[in-house]
Amino acid sequence: MSGVAPLPRPEPSASAPLPRREPPASARLPRREPPAGAPLPRRAFLASGAAAALLARPSPAAAQAGGDQDVLTRALRFEQTTLFAYDEVGRSRLLGRGAGARFAHLRAHESSHVAALAKTLAGRGWTAPPPPARVDDVEVPQIRAAIDGLRDRSAALSLLREVEELSIEVHRAALAALREPQHIQLVARLLAAESTHLVAWRAVR
């Protein structure tokens, strides 16, 4: 015995794989797992890594304040990026009429997310970051690349699914970092909505 206590076994991480969903009785949707409910495949791992990278980079205004201001500011930046991606897809007209109503519905949700986070920041006297004005302003490399690669309907659907997958990871990380109950509850509702969005886009063929 060296006298040194052995290190404790590592606990499961905050992003520990969640349970797979129960098998559906009649699956019309693709047999995919809930994004946060399954062992992460490589693509999802890369996606969550990018989300974590985004979260690790505080905005200049919020860098010193830290805490909820920083986390909410980063959540808003991601929602602004999501809305920008939706608008790029809308401008491209690649989705076609078939998905038009769903696109308008979910784009309105994303706009509400931006407004809710901006209102929360403003209510505390915290400055909201400016939204991306052009593709080069998008901070997440794979979203920027996916916008650049908008060539057909399949690419448009992939982009929308990707931003929703990433937003789930971003908001889940935010839940662990926030302190104030009302902020946690807001982000929880955003997270739940983004999860339903991902199902909605995966159902579109």
Added chain:
Amino acid sequence: MVTRRGLLAASVALLAGCGSDDAGPEERASERPGGISSLADVALLNDALALERRAGNARSAALLERLIRRARGDVHPLDPGPAPPDPVTAQDELVALYVDYLPKLSEPRLRGDVGGLLAAAAWRGAELRERAGGEPAPAALFDGARPEEVRG
């Protein structure tokens, strides 16, 4: 009417000391396993476990059991009450529960884990709505409440 769940949530919030709207951003109560806040977290997790089991979400229930043990707690789910009228409602009730309970959980890492369970419940409800020909994403700020018109 005061429900059993309402009473539990109120007592847990009191125990954890984090349920008031004017709680500041400062550190919460002790987050050590076995501490007061950890006991409160375990009570909330056991409540969620009862609903996950009732909804038939075996894997989510298994993860909750792991989380309870990680917090040095015992798995003792209470009776969740009468079964919901349909599977979509069962998932929406879980969403509502997690949205309500997340701010009351004191351990930050636990909130990340439970956030995953929230996402999974919302996912399952959306899939069921989509299959039934309804709107999978009923609200921009989804808390499990469903307007009548979006029911599948």
